[in-house]
Amino acid sequence: MNGLEKHLSRRQLLRLLGIGSTGAVLAACGASQTASPTQAPAAKATDAPAAPAATEVPKPTDAPAPTEASKAAAQTLIIGRGGDSVALDPAVVTDGESARVCTAVYDTLTIIEGTSTKVVPWLAESWDTKDSKVWTFKLRSGVKFHDGTECNADAVKFNFDRWMDPKNPYRYADQKYEYWDTEMSSVVDKVDVVDPSTIKISLKDPSSLLLVKLTLFNFAIASPTAIKEQKEKYATQTGKPVGTGRFKFDSWVPNDKITVVRNDDWWGNTANLAYTQKPLLEKIIWRSIPDNSTRFAEYQAGTLDMADLAQTDALTLKGNPEYTETTSPSLAVGYIAFNQAVKPFDKVEVRKAWAHAVNWDAIITTFYGEYAKRATCFQPPAILGHNPEIKAYEYSPEKAKELLKAAGLENGFETDFWYIPVVRGYFPDSKALAEAMAADLAKVGIKLNLKTEDWGAYLKDRKDGKFASWALGWGSDNGDPDNFIGYHFIWSDPTKPNIEDSYNNPKLQELLQKGRTEPDAANREKLYKQAEQIVHDDVPRIPVAWPEGVSFTKKYIKGDKPLVFRDKYELFSVEK
């Protein structure tokens, strides 16, 4: 895995996070670390679509064909979410809440097929390259922006110019073109109009990543006329985004709701593409409801058709006949971590005692229901290098006491434990979980002082090594072990252990470094399996749970398909 590709997938995660969520997706709070099925193979698609999930062959989507007249009035989808969009100018926003609206309003040149991670034509009808350095894109003809102007090669070039040139007159003081700067500025050299429907993108170095990068919502094509007219107000709360997408922007009541209506002149209606269909919804409304419990109450009251929910909230919908449940395999882990620079965590017996003292299975049942598995090792089964031979630390207070005794702490000890202040898929209720864990630990003499703080401070203080023990988790960006076990244990400064945990095991460093460069998948797997074993033996972290992606959708929302790699608003219909 080269660095660039890894980076791409991290960014892509953000994008997918926004558009992949449907129904009561448990990715509430815009968590970039929540387990979501959307992320894994996204990056792999770039060179080798080897991921098992990516093999399904795209086939024409058979629309449920509702009699349009009867359904028309009811075709409004109201989605509840935790926060408002920042802006609807895809070039300058980075957050998931902006992304999900942008993907409805704008189109990109290329798009990911959906059930697979294959890159397929979108605004660009076809493309061609001889050397992977100069790419020629043939644009779909007759595509119109929502303001009626034409989306031709000039319009596309206008967008590229704005992204590329820091001195472009249509860039404004506060705007940061973060995605372009991180993804494209080192890749793209120049963009030329060949003819009104052909555009040529020349790269600095040959790369096949261009196609997948162009699927990022940030590189969607906006109307040059609108940008010129609205100037710095373009697509802000007081402006109006104009794209070519399935839905036209209708209104934005800041911090309350954003409404888009169906674009009946959408080019896709007549393009006959196998991987898309004419949208059935007439209107989508995204409502911002910051308070989790209020959002959940509204979802239950029926004023929302879909809602981003906290994991534990969703669990209480289980068995409710009004909802359809869908799950997807885990790509995340929630763990307990120790700082070995703080006594007594320098002793492996103490860390092991902790692992044995807690009835993790009971905790999983209570907090995750059946939507998580007890983590037996650090990485969930879907990640390369997961080691099925490792057995989870068994619940045994006696063993824990023995271990403590061996460490010279038969009377136990007292320590600070930090739990996360936010809801994450890997720790849906970190506070209560910490309480339950503390109760078990108290029985073997380990007394925890539960603490938390503001999330930003939390992440920083943890990194600075200010915590003795803490809860945190990780959701895979791309399904690769270097982004999982590697991310956690490779020293950022190769000469000394990370400050956050002071975990020093040179053998592990060697394995993880090798894993980065080893080309052969089977060999890599062996390396990472060994690494898993070391982590299990040293207990720098106690893996607690592998949470699955779960969603509860209202029964009357039809058309949902496992299109996990891009948005799918065109599929839904409301059949109350």
Add this chain to the structure above:
Amino acid sequence: MPNPVRLDDQPNRIHYWLMGSYIFRRILMVIPVLIVVSFVSFGFIRLIKGDPVQIMLGERAPAEEVEKFKQQMGLNDPMPIQYLRYMQQLLQGNMGKSLITRVPVTTELAYRLPATIEAIFFALLIGVTVGVSMGVLAAIKRNTAIDLIANMVALLGVAMPVFWLALVMIYLFGVFLKILPPGARIDANIVIPPITGFYLIDSLLHGRTDWFVDALKHMVMPSLVLSTTVMPSIMRLTRASMLEVLRADYIRTARAKGLKMGSVILRHALRNALLPVITTIGLQIGGLLGGAILTENAFSWTGMGQWFFGAISRRDYPVLQAAILLNATIFVIMTMLVDISYALIDPRIRYK
């Protein structure tokens, strides 16, 4: 306790002069308070733990990026310089931009403030109407079942935690009975083009009574919940001062003159009994603003309270500053208005 306003209390030039000078002095008094408020609100925020930039740039943003951004935003400058810059901008009507949304604070304020005022207005309306009528009834029917019930309601109203009451009502009327919307200011399908920002006024200005009705429906639960912060004390005070006024000589005289009880109450007793009620309302503004935080949060009401609470959890400095500043300013000005209106009603104050 209130003395009756006597009809022979003829206004004269000295009166007006005294009144004018009182009002002038009262307004002047506000200025130094507001300056210190600005100072405090600025300093306050800088003491708060937590790094807004880290939150803003994302959980995985590297330290250099964070540092660079802080530099750009001037968050690394010495505090006095930051304060001067803040004050300078403030006087130009610029409260900065939200660190999170990049929207100017004043823009956001323009629709947040009406939402809160609308809610507080209705809460006061309910609180005063219910409180005063219950108080009057309780006083007239003293030591009867009505008196007892009114007292019980007031007692429970004070004792019920706002956040708890909001939850119970949301689930009872919103989720189970489904007769009232559980949150928001208006139905998701309705977008009212802003004129004043007050939904009830704007809906009428647009000539849409259906919008008006819908907005009113959304208003019921939040304002009812919020009204419990003021209703009990208004009721108790009305009752107490009514009792006192009813005992007063001039009421007895009026009744002796054969005036009907109903008109006595309305014309004489109530008017005098309401004086202390105005003071209470002034004293309750703080309670209302506090209640608004809890209520707006529970009902996803896009007002100042929700803004304030959100800004705290997101460490959004400029918004927090503005929210604290505004909370205090509203409070100071409302108190001032109450004092002045009290002076206008009760002439004795002017001589203080």
Add this chain to the structure above:
Amino acid sequence: MKTTAAARAKPGIVEPLRSSVQRSTLHTALRRLWRSPNGRAGVVIVAFILFVSIITPFIDPYDPTQDSNLPMSRKPPSLEHPFGNDFIGRDIFRRIVHGARVSLAVALVTMVVGTTLSTTIGVLAGFFGGWVDTIIQRVGELMQAFPGIPLAIAIVAIFGPGLFNTIVAITIVGIPGGMRVSRAVTLSLKTREYVESARALGMSELQIITRHVMPNLLPYIIVGATLGVGGVILNAAALGFLGLGAQPPTPEWGVMISEAVRFLRQSPHMAIFPGVAIILTVVGFNLLGDGLRDAIDPSLSGTS
């Protein structure tokens, strides 16, 4: 939030002292308190809550860190667990009973510290007048410019969440109100004949304050403090509910409600019982406060 102690107490108490205060002895006041139905209800409720929270540690020692019982998660009320169990299987009845200790402790500390501070400042301001008074008044006004709960939230946001900081915040919030009351009463006492004559007799200022001002002020302080307890408990619960107050696993009522919110539909008992506990306690203290006020000075309430 709600009405602060000061706000609720003020309209009645600020009124100049009535002569009945001097005449009413403790004995008659208490008798009057017991005779009024409201007062009696207050006495009974508060005595009950006090009794329960004093004896519980002896009959049921409780360590909230060891109380979880995951198999009993969210079980509805039963004979064994009269109020049911919470998310991690803790007995809600037990937590509410022990939670009373937390709420009362917060109220006690806040009232004692807050009242001492506010009375001292208020008496000084009222008694000495002049620039001392002016400064104190201005500072008080300034503090009042930041309304209660928002101020408390801001304070807690600075110092970090927790029970101790909650107490600090609520105490600070309550000071200006109490100060105004004691200042007003002191002002009216200062001009009394017996104060004048004490001064003529050569008593020092301190002696006058301790012998003449304080004893007369005391009933008002007690009434004000009692009436303030309700507000303190509500504020503490609100901060707990918002995640800024007491931290888990402390059995604080506001925290318990916040933990119960998302299960309101399936397990309403988790939220209802702590809510009722708050209401009962606040009602109790308010009744007691009203009763005390009526008993000490019947003319103040205008009810009898």
